[in-house]
Amino acid sequence: MNADRSGLLDRHLAFVEALRGAGLSVSLAEDLDAVAALSALKWSDRATVRDAFAATMVKKQAQRTTFDALFDVYFPAMVGNGAAAAAAGEEAAEGGAQGGPVKDNAAALGDFRDRLAEMLEAGMIDESQLRQMAAEMVGTFGAMPGRGPGLSSWSAYTALQRVAPQELVDRLVQGLMTDAVGEEEARRRANRRIGQFTAMVEDDARRRIAEEKGPDHVADVAIRPSIDKLAFMAARRTDLEEMRKEIFPLARRLATRLAKEQHSRHARTAPLDFRRTVRASIATGGVPITTHHRPKRPHRTDLVVLCDVSGSVANFAQFTLLFVFALREVFQSMRAFTFIDHVHEVTGHFRLGADPVDVLADLSASASHAALWGRTNYGRAFTKFEENHADALTPKTTLLILGDARSNYSDLHEDALRRLTGAVKRSFWLNPEHERNWGTGDSAAPTYSEIVPMIECRNLAQLQEFVHDLAW
Amino acid sequence: MTWFDSPADVATRLEGAGYLADAATATTTFLAGALEKPLLLEGPAGVGKTELAKAVSRATGAELVRLQCYEGLDEARALYEWNYKKQLLRIQAANAASSSGQDWSSTHDDIFTEEFLLTRPLLTAIRREEQTVLLIDEVDKTDIEVEGLLLEVLSDFQVTIPELGTVAATRRPYVVLTSNASRELSEAVKRRCLYLHIDYPDAERERHILQQQVPGLDDRIAQQVVETVARMRELELKKAPSIAESVDWARTLIALEIRDLDEAAIAQTLGAVLKHQSDHERAAKELKLNRA
Numbered sequence: 001m002n003a004d005r006s007g008l009l010d011r012h013l014a015f016v017e018a019l020r021g022a023g024l025s026v027s028l029a030e031d032l033d034a035v036a037a038l039s040a041l042k043w044s045d046r047a048t049v050r051d052a053f054a055a056t057m058v059k060k061q062a063q064r065t066t067f068d069a070l071f072d073v074y075f076p077a078m079v080g081n082g083a084a085a086a087a088a089g090e091e092a093a094e095g096g097a098q099g100g101p102v103k104d105n106a107a108a109l110g111d112f113r114d115r116l117a118e119m120l121e122a123g124m125i126d127e128s129q130l131r132q133m134a135a136e137m138v139g140t141f142g143a144m145p146g147r148g149p150g151l152s153s154w155s156a157y158t159a160l161q162r163v164a165p166q167e168l169v170d171r172l173v174q175g176l177m178t179d180a181v182g183e184e185e186a187r188r189r190a191n192r193r194i195g196q197f198t199a200m201v202e203d204d205a206r207r208r209i210a211e212e213k214g215p216d217h218v219a220d221v222a223i224r225p226s227i228d229k230l231a232f233m234a235a236r237r238t239d240l241e242e243m244r245k246e247i248f249p250l251a252r253r254l255a256t257r258l259a260k261e262q263h264s265r266h267a268r269t270a271p272l273d274f275r276r277t278v279r280a281s282i283a284t285g286g287v288p289i290t291t292h293h294r295p296k297r298p299h300r301t302d303l304v305v306l307c308d309v310s311g312s313v314a315n316f317a318q319f320t321l322l323f324v325f326a327l328r329e330v331f332q333s334m335r336a337f338t339f340i341d342h343v344h345e346v347t348g349h350f351r352l353g354a355d356p357v358d359v360l361a362d363l364s365a366s367a368s369h370a371a372l373w374g375r376t377n378y379g380r381a382f383t384k385f386e387e388n389h390a391d392a393l394t395p396k397t398t399l400l401i402l403g404d405a406r407s408n409y410s411d412l413h414e415d416a417l418r419r420l421t422g423a424v425k426r427s428f429w430l431n432p433e434h435e436r437n438w439g440t441g442d443s444a445a446p447t448y449s450e451i452v453p454m455i456e457c458r459n460l461a462q463l464q465e466f467v468h469d470l471a472w
Numbered sequence: 473m474t475w476f477d478s479p480a481d482v483a484t485r486l487e488g489a490g491y492l493a494d495a496a497t498a499t500t501t502f503l504a505g506a507l508e509k510p511l512l513l514e515g516p517a518g519v520g521k522t523e524l525a526k527a528v529s530r531a532t533g534a535e536l537v538r539l540q541c542y543e544g545l546d547e548a549r550a551l552y553e554w555n556y557k558k559q560l561l562r563i564q565a566a567n568a569a570s571s572s573g574q575d576w577s578s579t580h581d582d583i584f585t586e587e588f589l590l591t592r593p594l595l596t597a598i599r600r601e602e603q604t605v606l607l608i609d610e611v612d613k614t615d616i617e618v619e620g621l622l623l624e625v626l627s628d629f630q631v632t633i634p635e636l637g638t639v640a641a642t643r644r645p646y647v648v649l650t651s652n653a654s655r656e657l658s659e660a661v662k663r664r665c666l667y668l669h670i671d672y673p674d675a676e677r678e679r680h681i682l683q684q685q686v687p688g689l690d691d692r693i694a695q696q697v698v699e700t701v702a703r704m705r706e707l708e709l710k711k712a713p714s715i716a717e718s719v720d721w722a723r724t725l726i727a728l729e730i731r732d733l734d735e736a737a738i739a740q741t742l743g744a745v746l747k748h749q750s751d752h753e754r755a756a757k758e759l760k761l762n763r764a
Contacts (some may be wrong), residue, residue, distance in 0.1 A: 028664055033507065037666075040506040041499070042481070042491055047480060051499040059662040061514060061653070061669040185699070258652045260543065260615065285560050355750040357708050 015074040018216065019057060022066045026057050033057075046077060057417060062228060072203055077131060109162065117168050120193045121175035133199035133218040136161055142205060149391065155210065156205035165194045180396075185268070224472065228460040232316040232432050236376055244356070246460060251326030253332060254464055258330055258471055259269030287328060288472065300332035302396050304424070306385060309338040309367045310376040316432040317402050318360055323463060324400075325350040325359075330471045335392050338363070339381035340371035376406060378444065379413035386416050393420065398470065400426040405445040412444050417451050430457040430466065475505030475532055475646055491520070491527035492673075492680050500668040501528065510626045510647035512611075512665035517652055518714025523609040525648035534603035536581065538583045539593035541614040547621055551631060553590045559583040559633045584635040594625050597645045604645040611661075612651040621660050626664045673715065675702060678757065681715060686722040696733035697722050700759070705759055709751045735759070 012035070019026050033056040041052055050071055058067045116133060142159030177183055225244050227252075235243060270293035294408035296319040304322060307317040321336055328334060328350075335347045349362040394401065399421060421427040429452040431438065431445060438445035438454075445454060457463050476482045486493045486501070492652040493501065498511035500525070504511035513521040529536040530729070540552055546647060547553075550615045566579045591599065597606040625631060649665060674680065675717055678698045701718045713721075724744040738759060746752050 025659065027663055033509070033666070040503060047495055051496040052503060054496070055500040055503055055666045055668055059512075059659075059665075059667045060656075064669065188703075245708060253654050260655070284556055286566070287556075287560070289556055331631050355754050357754065368719055379710050 010073060014055070014216070018074065019067065020072050023057065024063050024066065029059050030059075031327070041160040042132070046075065046417070062213070069203075072207055076207045076211065078135060078207075079211065083410045105279060107383065113163060113168065114139070114164065116163070116197075117171050117175070118171055120190070120197065122169065126441060130197060130206070132201055133198060134204045135431045137201055138204045138208060140200075154205045154208040156202045159201060159205070161196060165197055169194060203231075228464075229432075230460075231458040232319060233312075235315065243319065243460060244322075244360075245358070247322050248326055249462060250464055251323055253470075254468055255330060257375050258468065297367065297391040299396050300330070302394065302401060303331045303334045303398050303470075304392050305334070305336045305400045305402065306343075306381075307336070307365070307401070308376060308381075309337055309370055309379070310339065310340045312376075312406065313402070313404050313432055314364070316404075318363055319460070320358060320402050320430065320457075320463060321346075321363065324467065325469065327467065333433055337385065337389060337392075338366055338370045339385070340367065341375065341377035342370055343381055343385045344369040345389065375408045376403075377410045377412075378403070378448075379416070380407065381417040382413050386420060390420075390423070393423040395423070395425055397424040399424045400470075401420065401427070401429040402432075403429070404431055404433050404443070404456075405429070405448050407443050409442050412447055414447060414451060417448065423450055427452050428466075428470070429454040430453065430463075432458055434458065475528075476502045479504060484522075485531040486527050489527045489530035490684065491523060491531075491662050492677055494673065494683065496556065497668065497670065498526065500666055504648075504666050505646060507570060507667040509664070510649060510665045511682065512587070512649045512651065512657070512662065512667050513670055514653050514667070515653050515670035516672070516712065517674060520715055521636070521650040521670055522607065523648055524607055524670070525605055525609075528646060528648070529627060529743050532603060532646075534604070534605045535600070535603045536607060537593050537597040537645070538607045540609045541611050541618070543613055543703070545614050547616055547618075549592055550594050550618060550621060551592050551625075552633060553592065554584070554597045555588045555590050559588050562588075569730060589636070594622075595639065597647075598625065598629060598631055598639060598641045600645070601642055603643065604635035606645040606647045608647065608649045610652065611649045612653060612655045612657065616658070619661050623660055623664070626661065637732065670714075672705060677697070678715065678718065682719060682722050685719045686726060688726055689722050690731075692723065694731055697725070700733060703759065704745065704755055707729060707755065708745065709749045711746070711751065713745045716747050719725075720751075 004194065005279050016026050016031050016034075024343070035058050037052040038049065041048055050068075053071065054064070054067060060065055064175055092320045116137075119130065119133060138154050138156060138456075139161075142154045142156060144155055144158065152256055159264075169190050170195070173183060173186045176186040176189055225248060227239065229244070230239055232243075255402045264287060273292045273294045276292035277288050280290055280292060303324065305321060307321060309317050317338070325333075325334065325336070335345065336350070337343050338347050344366055346351045346366050347364060349359050349366070431454055433443070433445075433456070438449070448454065455466060457466055476485065479495070479502045482502045483493050483495075483498040487497070488711050494501075503509075504523065513524065514755060515521055528534070530555050541550075562583050563579060566582075593606070611622070617653075626647065629644050630638055632638045649661075665689065672678075675698050678701070682694045682697060697718055701713050702722070705712045721741065721744045724741050725733065725737070730741070739756065742752055742755065746755055
């Protein structure tokens, strides 16, 4: 058997290349492991092959989505319309019909929606059948014919627009409601199933495009970054929910890391506790085998956070506030103020053990307090802050400003900011915009960054890094 | 020497040992045995990572050696240690008997022998002649330095003791590392391991687990527990309920002889599932809203 001839080795290598391209560090050792794993297994089951690849080459759960998407592209579950559809097409051809897939017309659309609803209503969902349905849907309703071979394409968007599975929800709810299952539960199930199906349709479109244009093209274009690398400003609603769920685990991870780093640095530098060391040495005949050290006071930071909560940066501000407050034990005291053109203190919303969902709701409500005129005005916010809350700033404080520095061409009042930063120990400005956009349009980033060190902070990973350095 | 014949074999034998594995778990567990590579398990707390290692040891009849990691774990606790007190005694005894002519070099050779070696889990697992499952639990809790120590064990299955030389495994243990991902492990450790992320089970599997772990649990209430727990996991909670907690909950319900999981029953027993006050509030709010 010559592996070269079968093309499998090439495909495998291309897959590994694509994984590396997408940011997974697949070393040669892991590559070899993957091949060894495959030879220890039967290949007949695609899921087994995927699990084996995943076990050897993915080493972080955050990368799993990327891996799955690429696996589907390089090792597709089916080719074209799939074996079942091809068989059906042959039968039709024998019957004297035109053959090939179902034609795209209103009757076919109605018929397809009926069949889809029926399948989604079924008690147990057969995943392979559902996948087949998704393939049929993209093949029939998502085709975008091109002028020549290799130019045609498929769009999950078009297919979803036309079939509109979301509109089946009510029908599904009726079907799923039984004595044991209430309407709410039925609605949840219906939404979950339709969501699952939509994802399959998107996968299928990606698979077909890959078939047409080669996998490398899709790997380059269609793979989304993992959640901690996703920019705040570009996140969709579902992404935001996912990111919010990440906040507390992330904060906990950071807190452990900080505690550990402080611990290990402490162990090397702390002064020797002579009495305890001598007392302990009695057990070993006066030989001081283990040394004991004095505990050191942990270093804590006073933090004042001043953040812009206008529409454009609200998400970023909320994430950052939640994150910083989730780390309350790292900071000695913390006060938070929000502004649009007027300043409003929100420290009270962050009670100990408060529910993050409620906190966010309160924060959005407080945005109305922070706005008198409704347009972001950094200059006025700084002067107002100086007037009303200057007592919050002491020489021990660290001042953190969050915002994109877009001030609608208003007076910037750099002097007010300069006085604020003069009153504190350290100050930083986190800007959720890409550094290359600073200074474009109404951005006052260049002006303000001369006064306050300005740091680009576009995603959770960058935020985590910054807070780590801050707390150190 | 082989641990399992095939992924299917893993699934049946683990089930016999009281562990229901899904396809990915079965495949990866099989590979760890077949390729003789350590298996790194990650996932939320309480989804059965440690339990998998125990189940492997039960299913294969191998002894389980466990190293529980914690902050400040060092070589002496993980690998081996010299029994200083005993060594000191020996030296003093030798001094007292120095009239009999024992010199320093022979004493030196004397005190670095097997007799004074205290083996800790890692060395124990490597030196065992019989089949062994080595469980390195919560490896993310250790300091970075310990990872360096693990590297030699995990890649070559050997330990170097300066005074005694290198001890290599006569029989490679089945190594399982678990981690809650509270810290990113180093690339070097990860490269040596197979990786599996264990997540909350799907409804079907969780129901099976409940019925297996909690005898006397009837179908209806198992279904209700699984559905309610699944709902809770979708909420934004500080600590989402794990399998261990849904098992606890089912046991609580049995103990209290609750036959129907209605609103009152949930409110009464919520403490078995959710461990934060704010989580209680949120769950109460959400679950009632949807039932009203």
